[in-house]
Amino acid sequence: MGVRLPLLAAALASTALSLTALSACSAGAPDTEAPDVTGLTVLDEDPSHEHVRGPLTYDAAPPMGGEHNPNWLACDVYDEMPPLELAVHSLEHGSVWLAYRPGTAPADVDRLVALREGSVESGEWVLVAPYEDLRAPVVATTWGASLAVERADDPRLAEFVEAYAGGGQGGEKGVPCASAENALDVEQGRALLAAEAG
Numbered sequence: 545m546g547v548r549l550p551l552l553a554a555a556l557a558s559t560a561l562s563l564t565a566l567s568a569c570s571a572g573a574p575d576t577e578a579p580d581v582t583g584l585t586v587l588d589e590d591p592s593h594e595h596v597r598g599p600l601t602y603d604a605a606p607p608m609g610g611e612h613n614p615n616w617l618a619c620d621v622y623d624e625m626p627p628l629e630l631a632v633h634s635l636e637h638g639s640v641w642l643a644y645r646p647g648t649a650p651a652d653v654d655r656l657v658a659l660r661e662g663s664v665e666s667g668e669w670v671l672v673a674p675y676e677d678l679r680a681p682v683v684a685t686t687w688g689a690s691l692a693v694e695r696a697d698d699p700r701l702a703e704f705v706e707a708y709a710g711g712g713q714g715g716e717k718g719v720p721c722a723s724a725e726n727a728l729d730v731e732q733g734r735a736l737l738a739a740e741a742g
Contacts, residue, residue: 578689579703579704579707579708581691581700581703581704581707582700583691583692583693583700584689584690584691584704585608585689585690585691585692586688586689587608587609587688587689590609590688590715591608591609591610591687591688592609592610592611593636593714593715593716594611594612595611595612595613595614596611596612596613596629597613597614597740598629598737598740598741598742599629599737599740599741600612600613600628600629602628602632604685604690605675605677605678605679605683606628606631606641606643606675606678606683606685606690607628607631607632607635607685608635608685608686608687608688608689608690609632609635609636609687609688609714610632611632612629612630612632612633612636613627613629613630613632613633613733613736613737613740614633614726615630615633615726615727615728615733615736616630616633616634616637616721616724616726616727616728617630617631617633617634617671617721617727617728617729617730617733618634618671618721618722618724618727618728618729619634619639619667619668619669619670619671619720619721619722619727620671620672620722620729621657621660621671621672621673622671622672622673622674622729622730623673623674624673624674624730625646625673625674625675625676625730626671626673626730626733627730627733627734627736627737629733629737630728630733630736631671631673634671634721634724634727635685635686635687635714636687636714636715636716637714637716637717637718637719637721637724638669638686638687638708638709638710638711638712638713638714638716638717638718638720638721639669639670639671639686639709639710639720639721640663640669640670640671640684640685640686640704640705640708640709641670641671641672641673641684641685641686642656642659642660642670642671642672642673642682642684642701642705643673643674643675643678643682643683643684643685644656644672644673644674644675644678644681644682644683644696645674645675645676645678645681645682646674646676648674648681648682648696652681652682652695652696652697653672653696655696655697656672656682656696656701657672659701659702659705660672660705663705663706663709664705664706664709664710665710665720667722668710668720668721668722668723669709669710669720669721669722670705670709671721673730678692679692680692680693680694681693681694681695681696682694682695682696682698682701684701684704684705686704686708686709686711686713686714687713687714687715688713688714689704689708689713691704
C-alpha cells in the first residue's frame with residue numbers, strides 16, 4: 545500500500561500537467577512592444593492561446609495567433625505551405641514567418657532565406673514558406689502582428705525580424721522553434737492533422 549500511493553500521486557500529477565498543457569500554453573501576456581515600422585498591423589487584443597487538435601480555420605492570412613495545435617512547426621525553409629495550426633504555435637513562442645506567394649522568383653526567396661539566416665541565432669526563430677492567396681507578395685507575421693510588403697528586399701522586413709524573432713510577443717518566449725522537442729516539419733504536421741481529424 546505504501547508503494548501504490550506515491551505511484552498514484554505521480555500518475556495524477558502527470559495527468560494534471562498533461563491536461564494543463566493541452567488547454568493552453570501561455571504563461572502570461574505578451575511582453576514585447578510594437579516596433580515603429582511603417583505599415584505594421586498589430587492586433588488590438590491578444591488572441592486565444594488554447595491548444596486544439598485537428599484542422600482549424602483562421603481569419604487572417606497568415607494567421608497572427610489564435611487556437612493552435614499542441615505541436616510546433618519547426619522553423620526552417622519550406623517550399624510548400626505548412627500546416628497553419630502548427631505554424632501558429634511557433635509564432636506564439638516568438639518565431640516569425642516570412643511568407644511569400646507561390647511562384648515568387650527564386651532570387652526573392654533567396655533574399656528571404658538570407659534574412660532568416662542573418663537573424664537571431666541563425667534563423668532558429670524564423671520560418672520561410674509560401675502561402676496561398678497572400679494580400680501582398682511578402683508578409684512577415686508573428687504573434688499579434690504582421691507586415692505586408694511588395695518586395696522581398698524591403699528593409700522593413702529586416703526591422704520586423706529584428707524586432708520580433710525570439711521575442712515575447714506571444715507570451716511564451718523561450719525555446720527556438722527550430723530545435724523544440726515537439727516541432728514537426730510540414731510532412732509530419734500534415735500527417736498529424738490528418739490523424740487527429742480522424
